[in-house]
Amino acid sequence: MIVDKGQQAIITKEELNVAGTQPEFIIFTVIEAPLEGTLKKSGEDLGAGAFFTMKDIESGQIGYLHAGGENDSDVIRVSVIDDANRWIPDIPIHIRIKQAELGGVALKVKNIECYGDNDGSIRIIGYGGVPPYQYSQDSVNFVNEDTFTDLASGSYKFYIRDAVDTIRSTNEIAFVSPNDLTFTSQLSNYDIVLSASGGTGDLQYSIDGVNYFKDPIFLDPGNGLFSVYVKDIFGCTKEDTIEIDIPILTVSGALISDAECAGQTITIEGQALGGIPPYAFSVDDIAYNEADVIKTTMPNPVIYVKDAGGKKAIADTIFTRNPAPIEMDYTNEKFVVTIIATGGTGTLMYSNNKVDYDTINVFTFDDNGTYRLYVRDDLGCTKSRLIVLNVLKEVNVISTNVTCHNKTDGTIKLNPKGGFPPYQFKLNNGSYGTAREWTGLKAGDYTFVVKESKGDSLSGTVTIINPDSLTLEVQLSGHDILLQAHGGTPPYQYSIDGGNLFLDTNQFTELDPSTYEIEVKDANGCLAVETVTIVATQDFITSQLMIYPNPSSQMIRVTAESKDLSDGSFKAVNGEGRVFELYPIHRSAYSVSLDISKLPSAMYLLIYELNGEFYRVRFVKY
Known part of the structure; x- marks a missing residue:
């Protein structure tokens, strides 16, 4: 670059230029500051170690200020890292200072661009001395034209002469021819x-x-x-x-062996011509192999060929037998399985052991489990299928009868076997639910339904038995009692003390005169109760009690000749010792009316008790 003495000049892309797409990331570092002036950035000095960017140059912020000295040349040296992180360690910027004394600067106008060309050009810029100037390449022959053209590769030094014949040399410039292509x-x-x-x-x-x-x-x-x-x-x-000049790649294919059953391997052969050997063959344009004989299960295949250059060709379709595959399914109704099959060749036959085949496609199995069924066509092609039977085959019913006659404590519990949970249960006309156990049931017939998750169901009937009513027969003989239980659920136990103590025996002898609360209990704890009175014969006082009418069905009237009847109690005892309390309807000193309408028909002993004394008389209720 050229700078007037004592003046500043902007460093432009003509003096310093590194190509790139991001000039802000092309960074110059000053490695040697100028001696005859100062490097400036926006008016601030830049010494060794300072840096600036290509963008700073493009925006005109970088300049050189000459200090005013007499030397006519100066140099700045910088390194650079470009936006691709490439490094140039040393780039000189040569500066020529215009002094008053005659001088000249040689500047390249056009470089040599192609190998062997002579198209370089240089321009001489003069200063100082006495104009006008003339220019020479040999210091002998001077011309007025300041530009020298048609220069070949090499080093050049030029001369400038002013009007008073002062001659000075310029800087040396070299042209380097690019390397030959x-x-x-x-x-x-x-x-x-x-x-x-x-x-x-x-x-x-x-x-x-x-x-x-x-x-x-x-x-x-x-x-x-x-x-x-x-x-x-x-x-x-x-x-x-x-x-x-490469022949066109072609391929042809031939069938060597065909399949009899669907899915069997067929053998085909490919033949390639042209292209660039070696060849690779394929039937799916994905997997290629150098072998020209190919085994495949693909019906009606085509052969692809690929040569060493990656070029492909395809042959015509090879038509094969293509037997229909045997398709197999099944349905089942509980343990009866029906095979549904299609395809194959000819008549299909069926087996459940792979040995015995028949045209019958229905098989019955005994239980749930895993079974394999087979289908075979006329060519011996087979298909098998594994089936799993999980049938709701039975319901285990656990029930308990009502414990006592007409009681509501029966139970039913259902335990299904087989099928697919979850299960749903229904009893009689109720709704389906997840509860499988019912309690508090009365005697009777119950219909249940169990349904599994796939819709299969089983139904049945459960009977809750109502045991016969527990009854007690009492036979009284003097001071002995014989008890006979009927109905209920044997075995029985007996008590004569109101249920405090139960014994297995039903005979009680030599009992003291008293009133006994008789109870019988069956195996389920059901009870029957009676009251029996044993009266000591010697305690009865003979009296003249009279009953009218006797026999009677409704009312009896009791009178006494010499006994006051206005107090005391009346009881009627039948032949089994059962005691019935009787309550007077009308009472006076010598006459009492008693209601006997609710007594069973029988002969009774009427006992009148007053202050520990007993009086008796017999009557008949009909």
Whole structure:
């Protein structure tokens, strides 16, 4: 760059330029500050170690201020890291200072761009001395034109002469010719691959001389003679030729062996021509193998071939027998299984042991379990299927009868076996629910239904038995009692003390005269109760009690000749010793009316008790 003495000049991209897409990330570091002036950034000094960016240069913030000294040259040295993190360790910026004394600066106008070209040009800028100036390349022959053209590779020094014939030399400038472009082309399978070096900058490639690309590989351009090119950033080119002549890839296929059953392996063979050997074959365009004989289960297959260059071809369809596959399903009604089968060849036959086949497709099994069923066609092709039977086959019913006659304490519990939980249960006309046990039932017939989750169900009937009513027969003989229980649930136990003590015996002898609370208890704890009175014969007082009418069915009237009847109690005792309390309806000193309408028909002993004395008389109730 050129700076007037004592003045400042802006450093532009003409003096310092590093290409990139992000100039703010192209960073320069000052490694050597100028000696004859100062490097500036927006008016501030930049010494060694300071940094600035390419964006600062583009925005005009970087300049050089000459200090006013007499030297006519200066230099700034910087390093740079670009936006791709590449590093250039040393870049000089040469500065020429315009002094009053005659001087000149040689500047490149145009560099040599292509190898072997003579198109470089240099311009001489003069200053100081006495204008006008003349210029020379050999210090002998001077011309008025300040620009020298058609320069070849090499070093050049020029001279400037002013009006008083003062001559001064300029700085030396060198032209370096770019490296010659070297260029090769070769065929990689179906692709043209170009390789080049030399030239300037990034290289581009073309197979038509018009459209250039960075990628040197041209994929499968087809057969033909191609002129291929390489070009650098200055448009310098090299040309080559290459020919592609590859026969078209074809493939044919043949059937070697066919299948009799669906899914069996067939054998086919492929034959390839043209293209680039070796070949690989496939029936699905996915898995390729070098073997040309292929085994597959695919019906009506086609053969694909792929050559060494990755090019593919497809053969015509190979038509095969394609037997229909045997499709097999089943239905079951409890343990009766029906096979449903289609496909195969000819008549289908069925088996449940793979040995004995028949046209009957219905099988009956004994229990739940896992079974395998088989289907076979006329060509011996078979199909099997595993079936699982889990049938709601039975319901275990646990019930208890009512314990005592007409009591409501019967129970029913249902335990299903088989089927698929969860289960639902229903008793009589009730709704389905998850409860499987019922309590507090009365005697009678109950209908239940159990339903499993797949809809299968079982129903049945349970009878809750009502035992006969427990009754007690009492036979009184003097001071002995014989008890006979009927109904209820044997065995029985007996008590004569109101249930405090129960014994297995039903005979009680030599009992003291008294009133006994007789109870019988069966196996379920049901009770029957009677009252029996044993009266001592010697305690009775003979009296003249009279009953009228006798016999009677409703009322009797009791009188006494010499006894006051206004107090005391009356009881009637039948032949079994059962005691019935009688309550007077009308009473006077010598006459009492008693209601006997509720007494069973029988002969009774009427006992009148007063102050520990007993009086008796017999009557008949009809």
